Amino acid sequence: MYKEEQDIIKQGILNEIEGYEFYKLAAKEIDGQNNKNSFLELANEELKHVEYLKDLLKEMDKDDTEDIDLLSLKTIDSPGIFTWDKVDNDFLSLAISVYSIGIQMEKDSIEFYEQAKNKTEYKEAKDLYDLLIKWEKVHLEQFTKQYDLYTKDWWSQQGFAPF
Known part of the structure; x- marks a missing residue:
């Protein structure tokens, strides 16, 4: 029961761990305390x-019936709004790269879950x-907004702004 869903949840756990490691690395490298904290x-x-996905997987392992309420374990609030600092010129390219990668990670996760849903x-x-x-x-919406802001700053820093 739910074998395919269990496999999807396992992959989701790995995806979230990759995100965790990436954001920790970004915090270590990025300039500005608000950015680090975000x-x-x-x-x-x-x-x-x-943790949510692991708990769900444990529940599914205990019960092999279709009676499991996959949303009943606990709720996690939707991600909050973050406060981002301006980054100095030395870190602007890094910030753009971090957000670009973050955007792609979020898009990949959305596509992964949409395919699973279908x-x-x-x-x-x-x-x-x-x-x-x-x-x-x-997350995708937040990262896209920040990426767009930093990209405009970068173009301006280069001496022209095509925007």
Whole structure:
């Protein structure tokens, strides 16, 4: 029961761990305390997602029936709004790279969960994937806004602004 969903959740755990490690690394390298704190907060959100998915997997391992409510374990608040600093010129290229990678990670996660949602026959699994997609879309929106701001700053720094 739920074998394919269990495999998807396992991959989701790995994806969240990759995000956690990436955001920790970004926090270490980026300039500005607010930026560091925001990336550390993102890393902690990824850990919350890991714990949520691990708990869900344990519950699924205990019960092989279709009676499991995949959303009943606990709720995790949607990601918060983060405070980002301006980065100095030395770190602007790094910030753009970090956000670009973060955007791609979020897009990949959204696509992963959308494909899983389309493949499953279980309404509970579809609801779970909708929740996970929602989490990833919040990050995607935040990262895209920040990326756009830093890109404009970078072009301006180069002496011209095509925007």
